[in-house]
Amino acid sequence: MTTKHCTVDGWVDVPPAPGPRGTATFDLVVRPDDPDTVAKDAPDTIVSCTSETARITHELLNGIQPSDLVRVTGTLVQPPSPGEPARLTVDALEVLDTALVPILRDMVMDRYGDYCVIFNADSDAVPVFTALGQWVGLADNPDAIATLIDIHERVNGGDA
The missing domain is CATH 2.40.50.140 (Nucleic acid-binding proteins)
Incomplete structure (x- = not known):
């Protein structure tokens, strides 16, 4: 070689x-x-x-x-x-x-402590991930994010 x-x-x-x-x-x-x-x-x-x-x-x-x-x-x-x-x-x-900073036109990413969520203007559903990229779930709407995170923390012992 x-x-x-x-x-x-x-x-x-x-x-x-x-x-x-x-x-x-x-x-x-x-x-x-x-x-x-x-x-x-x-x-x-x-x-x-x-x-x-x-x-x-x-x-x-x-x-x-x-x-x-x-x-x-x-x-x-x-x-x-x-x-x-x-x-x-x-x-x-x-x-x-460096590349140009990507512009998210219809999507916004936000942090909820150790979690990341992605809001999309075309959908009420909100994908939720840990800050390390582990899939948590899909909240039916923005009001359900906290419940989804709470369930994830209970199931995983509080480890995000």
Whole structure:
């Protein structure tokens, strides 16, 4: 297996996700050095990235969002077969440009202590999650949120 220490610029494709043992993973859409030399219908080059460094993992999970332009440095492992993404273990991360802040037009997210709710103008039902992203349930209407949270805390011993 061929490895190479390199630096790559690209856009974060989807929100970085926590991995096992304190790692974070994300896909990077690699920016070509000279975009004019790449055919318009050429597929994007995707590099699967992982970081084990606590500082970088924290930044990935708390500060990076899709479409951020980043520069990553680390050890690149070529894919075992064509068509699979290369894998990069990230040792350094630099944010070159941030994506625009997403605007929720018809939806609003709000916090209820250790819980998050999403209000949608098109529906009375309100999805409820813990702040860590665990599904709690669907409140029939905004007035039922407190009851749903109370039931969840009773069933789970008060742990959100």
